[in-house]
Amino acid sequence: MDNVEKITISRAEICSQVPPLALNTEEEGGCGVTGFICSIPVTGKNIFEPSAQMHNRGNGKGGGIGAVGFIPEALGVSKQVLQDDYMLHIALLDVSVCTEIEDKYIKPYFKIDKSEKLATIDDHRSIGLDVRPPDVMRYFVRVKDDVLDKFIADNKFSSMDRRDAEDEFLYQNSFKINTHYYASLGEKKAFVMSHGRNMMILKIVGYAENVVKYYKLDDFKAHAWLAHQRYPTRGRVWHPGGCHPFSALNEALVHNGDFANYQAVNEYLKQRNYYPLFLTDTEEAALLLDLWSRLYKYPLEYLIEAMAPTSEMDFDMLPADKQKLYKAIQTHHVGASPDGPWFFIIARNDVKNDQLQLIGITDTAMLRPQVFALQEGEVQIGLICSEKQAIDATLISLTREDPRFGPIADKYWNARGGSYTDGGSFIFSLKDTPEGMKLICTDKFGKVIKTPKGKSVCDVNKKITVTxxxxxxxxxxxxxxxxxxxxxxxxxxxxxxxxxxxxxxxxxxxxxxxxxxxxxxxxxxxxxxxxxxxxxxxxxxxxxxxxxxxxxxxxxxxx
Structure with missing residues (x-):
């Protein structure tokens, strides 16, 4: 029995406790999504601006942001704690359950290095919110050694990497919290917003830019930011639990579009003891990401192929070895490949490779808008958005904050879905090097996207000395x-x-x-x-x- 099968079996009991949930297939998607990743940490006001620019893509019923790659001092923890601990963010819709959750699901199992309630403004109505956003508790945690030892022994995980077992414990514990305090109740009381390392997700009933204002993120810095405007498809559409982004483990995913095969994907996941609790297709996408990446340990190229299969002429144009590999992936997973119009942006802490990533994946037919951009110089930034206006707003905002950025990117382009040329996906990877943080952009196949080197920049603020x-x-x-x-x-x-x-x-x-x-x-x-x-x-x-x-x-x- 391999580790994947052991993990699937270990979830049987917690999955059996999920109540019957009615599937909703009526809502349609048409969202604004945006994300960027920088070689330096930048403030939340720079995700506020593109979100506000796409305000008309929202309806005030669902907005959220994600962030990855923080400054430890800003969070009051050491670099080691930020690197190693899980950042558990729990949304309290009913603050009275906070102590109960801590006593039942956190303190018995985790070593808590720091806990705090996220700061908020005093009155949500002052920024135009009709519904008060949830209070959010943040915990920096690691699973206690004796708890993890028992979990490994009970589930026969002895052949598994210890950190992988700890990841699975955290996943199952968050699943229990969501089942007990969200999915099983008529009146929702709490849910886990995110539980990854060096990342967070915040979402509200409102617009994405309201998240920045309400949780006072204007001056909070991160290397990567992500935002979603509008509301979820295929789910409870006016509730913060159903809004994007959704978390896998160390990923935050936003999505524009909707799945035509929502129920087929739902069944595929349930067969592997992944039970969607928020009833949205975006949650399904996050769970597929977790399954293929964390459990099956697929390289990113394989994962993208499973999400957006190469087909027809493009498949025939692939080298023979790729055709053989992709045919095997499609044979096993084509039933779970999201069908219909969709575009994903994923912000990811790739802990196995010690890098941060921003990933854009488009559906094979390219039925939702998408644009990529790259700017390189003293600092580097990669951007992925559903529309260019969000890129423009981001770069203008960054230029005001730091003149090393410019308001126009060096390169703009689109992905060709499911193609043999770029695979319909581009990945910005940020890695720490002896020369500092380095951002590299590649397509699905690993081909590096470059901008012209050795070119000068006009300093528009400098006075010209005419000779x-x-x-x-x-x-x-x-x-x-x-x-x-x-x-x-x-x-x-x-x-x-x-x-x-x-x-x-x-x-x-x-x-x-x-x-x-x-x-x-x-x-x-x-x-x-x-x-x-x-x-x-x-x-x-x-x-x-x-x-x-x-x-x-x-x-x-x-x-």
């Missing part, structure tokens, strides 16, 4: 603007800048763009010429020399 060698730029532009045909003049201005940019340093480039902008103030003809010329520079693709294209676009944007 004699700037004079030819002004004279050339004066001559071009003097032409009668403003359309032809604009084309010539575009050609001049395109041909000259290789010889411009960042200051000369800024001077040139500002000179074009100054001409726009002279008269309407010059204004038309300037607008057309600047538009061509922004829209056309050409070699920008030693200057980053994103930096040129930044200069053009503020011109």
């Amino acid at each position: 004699e060698d700037y004079k030819p730029i002004k004279e050339k532009l004066d001559a071009l603007f003097a032409e009668n045909d403003y359309s032809a003049a604009a084309d010539k201005i575009f050609t001049y800048v395109m041909d000259s940019i290789a010889g411009f340093n960042p200051d000369k480039l800024r001077f040139c763009i500002e000179a074009i902008n100054d001409h726009a103030l002279i008269n309407d003809d010059s204004k038309h010429t300037a607008i057309r010329g600047l538009t061509l520079l922004n829209d056309r693709r050409f070699n920008t020399g030693a200057t980053k294209r994103s930096s040129l676009q930044h200069v053009l944007k503020i011109a």
Whole structure:
């Protein structure tokens, strides 16, 4: 009997205690999802801005955020505790059950290194919330040695890695809390929001940006942030327990779309003693992630293939060894592959490989919007969103906070679902190196996504010192603007800048763009010429020399 079978058997008793739960198949999905991961920790106000930008994608009935990769001092714990302990976040819908939960499910089993109630604002109505969000208790815990020894012995886990057994104990304990205080009651009293290491999830009946305000996260820092706007599909739609993100163990997952095969996936999970308690398809996705990653220990590529199978022509384009492997994965798991329109963003503490990750996976037919972006320089950031407006809002917010960021990414792209080219998924992995935190972006197959190296950035806040060698730029532009045909003049201005940019340093480039902008103030003809010329520079693709294209676009944007 292998360890997977032993774990499945060990859950039989707790699964038998789950009451019959009615399945809901009526709601439809259409959410706003966004996430980003940085080489430096950044504040919660930077997830507030894209969430607020996607406010119209919400309805005030469900919003949530996730965060991964914290500063230990900000949480009042040591680096070792943050690295090793589970951060157990319990939402108290009825605060009177707090002591009971601690006495029954926490203190007997866990060594508690720190516990605290998360700070909140005084009045939820002051930020427009109709329903008071739950109080949240945070516990930094490890399973007591004697408790874990008994758990291992009782379930014959002696051949299992001890930390894996501890993970399973935590999972089963959280399942018991959710069963007793949430799933089995008409009046919900409490539930586990998240229980992973170096991560947290918070969710409310409201908008995602309200989470940041209510729990005072404006200045709280994390390497990765995640947000979901709107409400859950296939579940209790006006309750914080059903909102995204959902937790596997060390992952937080948000989802735009809904599963056409919700009940089939539900049965697949139950056969393996995974019982969804919140009745949402997003919860099912998180449980599939836990099953395939933590129990089956699939590499990420295999997991993505199980979620979004490669098919038809794309399958035929794969190398023979990949076809053989993927056929085996599909044979075993195609019945559980989410069907219908969906797009997942996953923030993950990959403890086995000592790295943080942000992962985007799209369905094979690409039926939900998705966009990826990467910016590299002194600091690095990877972004995954359901729409570009959220990326723009994030980068603008970060630029205000830290000038090392820019408001425009170096690269934007989309995934092609279930394809042989990129696999319909991209992964941003953040790892600590001797040179500091390093962010690498790869596709499903491990191919690295790169941006041009060794390019300069224009410092838009720096005063330009104009010298004699700037004079030819002004004279050339004066001559071009003097032409009668403003359309032809604009084309010539575009050609001049395109041909000259290789010889411009960042200051000369800024001077040139500002000179074009100054001409726009002279008269309407010059204004038309300037607008057309600047538009061509922004829209056309050409070699920008030693200057980053994103930096040129930044200069053009503020011109």
